[in-house]
Amino acid sequence: MSAAQSSDQPSQNIYLPKTSESEQLKKIRHTTSHVMAMAVQKLFPGTQVTIGPWIESGFYYDFDSPTPFTEQDLKAIKKEMVKIIKRKLPVIREEVSRAEAQQRIEALQEPYKLEILADLKEPITLYHLGDEWWDLCAGPHVESTAELNPKAIELESVAGAYWRGDETKAQLQRIYGTAWETPEQLAEHKRRKEEALRRDHRKLGKELGLFIFSDLVGPGLPLWTPKGTVLRSQLEDFLKQEQIKRGYLGVTTPHIARVDLFKTSGHWQKYQEDMFPLMSENDADRNSEQGFVMKPMNCPFHIQIYKSELRSYRDLPMRLAEFGTVYRYEQSGELGGLTRVRGFTVDDSHLFVTPDQLDDEFLKVVDLILSVFDKLQLQNFKARLSFRDPASDKYIGSDTAWEKAENAIRRAVEALGMEHFEGIGEAAFYGPKLDFIFQDVLDREWQLGTVQVDYNLPERFDLEFMGEDGNRQRPIMIHRAPFGSLERLIGILIEQYAGVFPLWLAPEQLRLLTVGDDHMPFAHKVAADLQAAGVRVMVDQSGDRLGKKIRNAEKAKIPVMSVIGDQEVEANSLNIRTRAAGELGVISVTEVVERVKGAIANYGDF
């Protein structure tokens, strides 16, 4: 393995548990956040404390402070924390009455704590650091600051935050920090953070020229450049081929519909706040809900196609598929890069099946999803059974319909012997889902593919098929999307591959670098041969010196590059160097063409 590749694959030898997975980390982080608050109040008298919980990779504490903390302040705070820790202060739990707690808080003049106290149930517990500082806290904590390792603690950043997350309330200063059991863990944590930054798809997307955003077009609406469009097409074509093999039928539907369509589906009642506003000429139109609205999902459209003819049991399963671009009105504060956008393309399909076909078709869908993940080298994922929260009114349909659908999903994961966990309240409004949660090289989790079982929309749209017995029956729908969103998938792939796409996906697969201008004609001849074979090849025509050409090809993360000099021209050969395997030496042009074609067809390396 070459140096180039190993740097794209971080070692995962050190396991970093999340706070929720480690009782010890919970204690360490709780206590460290108290130590930090004590240090802040010591260095910045008059600063008021609010809350300081752990988060999965560390902790934070929100302060009401008249001036923002600087980088310099963080250093001073950290220094003060080390002093406190070195004093080996005992951490002492105390249980008090509400009245007692209130009296003590009033004495400290900490109004936020009073508000917090009002929400607490008895017994009220306090945690003391020695006899100098205490906080309302449910724990757990370490027994003494001696258990904290100053070399495993770091203050990371400062951000603004609103008291209780409410924009109308006071603005606070949030200090983020992290704390570990060992300095090695902290080092690994820092390495991963840097790695995440290096892999950030927003940064790489810009560097590699894959997509842009435009203020005039608006937030959350990526525009795909030629290179990014190649990526999209490769992914779409790949899945289309898989789908053709499996009997899917392509359809094409509009991006808008009359609001009535979404009233029939229930989107207007249960999903409206995620939808773009009505297109209306005036308030009267808007209030009478005339007019058109952008689609947040493709299902009601595929249903219209299903329903355009009376279907027979012989027509089922009918698998309608579309790369359908949908629009959802995400709050602009939530938009960032490709992982949360306002317009995205779902690799959507809706399968209309008879009750007898449900289990088998569901398993076939899972099989397709797993084979897609395999080709994309996404190995690390788990299955979530996303069920409804029976107490919520977010859902449509009868209890029976929900039970049948949830049972179908349970049967499937059991038949597959698939590890899974339940996510209550994670269902779609019309039915439960089996979601695939992908864990990336940095242990971050992303929702990718989904399969859903739906007895409700067939009911609402009064869908039918003519059964073998001559009676009209109700089909069941399976909604499914292996990628989920093409945009988010590409965001995740950029980070997972650190921008180094496998050959079949790479926007530019091969770059030819000539030593001198004399070698240009040969380079263009080879390029034409490769192009004719369907390879995305470029000749560097910059006129730069060879060293710079090579550096540029490396920076652009081209999977295969070839330097062309006298020797290569004479031998009708190419000197090949790949990111995956380094220098491969001189190979005849014919063999290069064959090997590139083969590698692309097999989703493999050159």
Place this chain on the structure above:
Amino acid sequence: MSAAQSSDQPSQNIYLPKTSESEQLKKIRHTTSHVMAMAVQKLFPGTQVTIGPWIESGFYYDFDSPTPFTEQDLKAIKKEMVKIIKRKLPVIREEVSRAEAQQRIEALQEPYKLEILADLKEPITLYHLGDEWWDLCAGPHVESTAELNPKAIELESVAGAYWRGDETKAQLQRIYGTAWETPEQLAEHKRRKEEALRRDHRKLGKELGLFIFSDLVGPGLPLWTPKGTVLRSQLEDFLKQEQIKRGYLGVTTPHIARVDLFKTSGHWQKYQEDMFPLMSENDADRNSEQGFVMKPMNCPFHIQIYKSELRSYRDLPMRLAEFGTVYRYEQSGELGGLTRVRGFTVDDSHLFVTPDQLDDEFLKVVDLILSVFDKLQLQNFKARLSFRDPASDKYIGSDTAWEKAENAIRRAVEALGMEHFEGIGEAAFYGPKLDFIFQDVLDREWQLGTVQVDYNLPERFDLEFMGEDGNRQRPIMIHRAPFGSLERLIGILIEQYAGVFPLWLAPEQLRLLTVGDDHMPFAHKVAADLQAAGVRVMVDQSGDRLGKKIRNAEKAKIPVMSVIGDQEVEANSLNIRTRAAGELGVISVTEVVERVKGAIANYGDF
């Protein structure tokens, strides 16, 4: 040539001039419409006359009549017309003063004629039929009804119409008729009308299962079925391949943008009435023009991609291409089938070129368009130079910019020696166009491809490139779309081909029909071989008798069908019958696969 094909290609031996092309037809149709009006007033006393102009294929006359005319009435009217014609009434022109005309109309109690009179300039001319009936009319007319041939006249239909086309005014009865010099012309006209009905893409689209409309989705928004989606993909893939060869780069952009984008482009000022309304939460948002709006064109988006980096002269020409679906708010009364829709996909491209490159790139675009038409077997078209109307305020930009752009188009058609005509007022709001007007097998005209030269949007968006001299310069844009709209193109192709698609386009290319169930395994084996070769093949599994299977395949207009019986299974061969060439006899499976593949690759027949 087989019977099947010849019925799809109507003979065009008889030339049918349009009214505007024939002085004699103008006279005949003017006079016939007067004869009709006279007959109506004789048979239906109290009916008031309004206007009765010629149209390109006949004439109509609008009447204010208390009860609608029936088919039966039309027959009676025609009979009465024949009587009038046979009386050989002279058609006499008379010039009168306005006062005289008014007096005479008042005597007849014809209030509509009074209104018409008010708009006429002197001299006022009347035309008399003998001494029994007259009408305000500018002529021309034949000299006597003896010149009309009753066997070359037909009353065709009745429809409602509003006085002066205004929905708030009186509703009238419009009788459409046609009149020719000879009965042979009338017969050919009727044949063409029937042929047009037989080829009607709305009817064929339904019969062949290509697309549907849904009331819930809304008018003008087609949903494409699996078969229609195959058609779309084939056309898209075909053009994409052509574009890759010619250095085009694919991009992908959203279907919506902030209204500010369209203010910068000028769409909001000059094109708003063709756009869907703003997506706004309330009137306040709408009035402040906050919010998003659907794109009626792709150009401003491609401009954003161009503008996302500083481009060098070395990057130009940059040809950005997208099958971009746009939405335009056509009035619902104007919607019909695929030829006028509210959402359609433009095979759009925007070329950013230096002034030096303009002429050459323009010619290359024309070359691409002509080669596309050739592959689609669209042979009969003319070029329209669509220029602005200098008197109108519908356009943006300076006179100089318009002159430069219009001159570039003139230079191109002259360089190509291309026959052309000018269409004043047919320009896009930002620049002039070269439009290709296709004339179909029934002599109807359709606008297809377009090329536009644009100096204005580069100015409005302040586009630049770094020139060879190190100075920033302004690029010129070429907008172009060979298909124009994918939807309209498919509508036209359905009619042009009468639903019989060439092999490469046909949603189902080959159908296998087994004589008995015993032959099924062989049929499926052959189907698998053909599928592996990329052929869209189906096995008829209906269980119908062979005769019915054959009729169904004919009705579905499958280009190639093959009956499989004992002989074929034994010989590992297929008995091939094509729509293009009839019975081809028995051919080995291997040869069939090769020939189908070859025909598809060459856009030819089996």
